[in-house]
Amino acid sequence: MRWWSVANFVSNAGTWMQLTVQNLLVLQITGSAAATGLSLSVQAAPGLLMGMAGGALVDRWPRKLTAAVSQALLGLVAFTTALLVAFDHLNLGVLMALAAVTGLIATVDGPACALLGNDLVRADDVPSAIGVGSLVHNAGRLAGAGLAGLTVAFLGTASAYAANGLSFLFVTAVIPFLRPVREPAPPVPAGKSVPPVPAGEPVTRSGDDGPMGVREGLAFFARRPRLVGLAVISGVSAVFGRNYGLTLAVLVTGPLAGGAAAFGTVSTVLAAGGIVGAVLGARLRRPSVRLVGTLAAVGGLLQVAAGLSPSLAVLLVLVLPMAVAESVSDTAGTTVLQTDPPPHLRGRVLGVWGSIRTVWSLAGPPALGLLMELAGARGALMLGGLTIAAVVVAGRVTHARRAPAPVLLKNPAPTPPPRSSSRTRPPRSPTPP
Template identity: 70%
Template sequence: MTTSLPPLIPRPRSPERGTRTPWRSLRHGAMRWWSAANLVSNVGTWMQLTVQNLLVLHITGSAATTGLSLSVQAAPGLLMGLLGGAAVDAWPRKLTAAVSQAVLGLVAFVTAALVAFDLLNVVSLMVLAAVTGLVATVDAPACALLGNDLVPPDDVPSAIALGSVVSSAGRLIGVACAGVAVGTLGTASAYAVNGLSFLCVAAVIPFLRPHPGAATATGPPTARRDRFSGAGARDGLGFFVKRPRLVALTVITAVSAVFGRNYGLTLAVLVTGPLAGSSEDFGTVATVLAVGGIAGAVLAGRMQRPSVRMVGALAAAGALLQALAGLSPGLIPLLVLVAPMAVAESVSDTAGTTVLQTDPPPGMRGRVLGVWRTAETAWGLAGPPLLGLLMEWAGPRGALVTGGLIIAAVIVAGALVHARRTASRRVPATVAPVGPAAAERAAAPVPHEDLSPIG
């Protein structure tokens, strides 16, 4: 007699108290299974990441080649992101997510075998990196949207915030487990555990059932297949660039990523340089940043309908705190500033992710995420060199202050432009009515036009 998991069909729930609690997405059984599987997956991922760069550096003997391997893995996101998103819109989401997770697990197992038998070389390393990056162009949007399908729309911010908390917890556990596993079983064990974690997610996916109130992509198979084409990918790009709130979200996120957020570099140099601290002192700063990020994710879980305006306001607040952090006279003032900075940026990130994943119509969301992945890869590759140049020119304090002010200035300028455009749309044309008929027409009700501001 065989046993299996029961279908995870969510039960309808009536409105009740506590619907704004950060953990409300866990009321749904499918989300509980999904979160547990993702915790396991994140533990495995961070076990692998903990040893990966050192292993690659050991094999190649070159920091430049190590960097090249990272670029090879990122390149598919830049070049194939649009097609990956189109595939998510065209193919059944659960099947897509399950297959992509299984393939990533296979890649991890192959890497583990090559490491165990000392067969991993530069060529195989580059091939595996390229395959991983290619599969990720489909896996990332498929898994993100699958998680959103498990809860009603009002609970999507809670689901995204929960995912952030799960990711942070998985990172802490994975880094700790990596040291134990590598010390006892060798480097290959980290890759093997990661492979098992991918299979864990793939095994849970077939039992998940979308929430009845979730907005999911529909349409006949032929229409879905049409989305996976060059024309379908271009449709996604066209929708994206014509959607002002998505363009505004892209600008906010891009400028924040390029001129801020790289605290592993800027704050590390600030603490160990001008503040004359030690590596242990930077570890304390990093811990405060991590705790603030988790607290921000929990706080963000209370949101129901975040807006681009909220994303911009919180990003600007975090940027101004970053500028103040650059002026810190000592470690204690720095810690006082980075805690709320991390909270503001975490809430902003969760709000932005919610807007990105829920604003497009269901049949377009995969392609929108594909466009986003392409743009995100571009600024992810361009950001570190630009920040490095800024630090060489202005030093760590100047980089933090200048970067924070640039972010805030861009957001404020965008808000002013948007406010001016909105005001101009609301000013009625002044035409003097002539005669009773004109007066009657002027008094007639005007059809409603949606003039609501972005967000």
């Protein structure tokens, strides 16, 4: 698990380095901010169209091999882009095609690597492993964004893509040496019963709805109220909050009259809060959807307070707990998502989640931008935070109303006293268990 964490840190740093450089590269080629947003949408689109199929493939194929091959393919795409940039043969069309291929491979790579990390620890340690993964992600994001500027300044744009390719190869080289503590459950052949699942989970039959069982994962997700509730909470939070790179940037540079340096300070505090939240999230043993909702509501109320901030200093005080609540909530939600389904369906459930999350990532920024146009940065933060808290409270009230009431017995009959017997029986020797 330590080797896997190191490999993931290297890979995350390389990925964020490439994403940072990719935005700059699109701006250099086109000079259009809209084209930059389009490149991100093109890379995310395969997750919407093929996310469930990618998750189904993860359930069907050997996990270590799947993760190694997908990482190697992502490295190949990065090296190809580096060569095209170095020889000045990269245009917008080719860049969009490479972004789409990257997004397509990620539909398999994402769930494969996530579940492989869980296989490296005992079942009781999975929440901690997910917390460590969140910590590695935030640390890699900080390192990658910082290294991007240095790499481009001293070695050129192509070197950032080449470094990302090397990071993928490093992960590919580490995977064969990993020894899972818990081997993933093998796929169940068509026509046979699935292994026992925890009480309350619908029992389905693998292979009854197509060669990959995509509909099976979708049906399982739809029949699990806690997963549906998790999707609602996460979706509302993603649309009306958490897009702090947009809302706080407008707030800092607008009403608070700050500049790029001030927003950089806010971004650093957000990243630090994310790391603190990941450490706290790693200590969770049995997170629940209720905890995710509570933290989302707390984050929403803090967002309302941030919208009312009279100065940058007050905003910085509020930003740190906002980031901590968001990070712990994300870690708890990821743990529920990856441990709630039975092992043979986890790849498909993660695929369904990937498709849903893509909808949020595509719809969130335009919706939030429209809200800021109508209500301003302060109004968008306050209305968004109140919406998140209201949805969480409404969900709790609905869940309480649907919960079955306890059955109370009226005037239960008294238990008759034991009959006395004049006969005495010799004591029986205890029966072994």
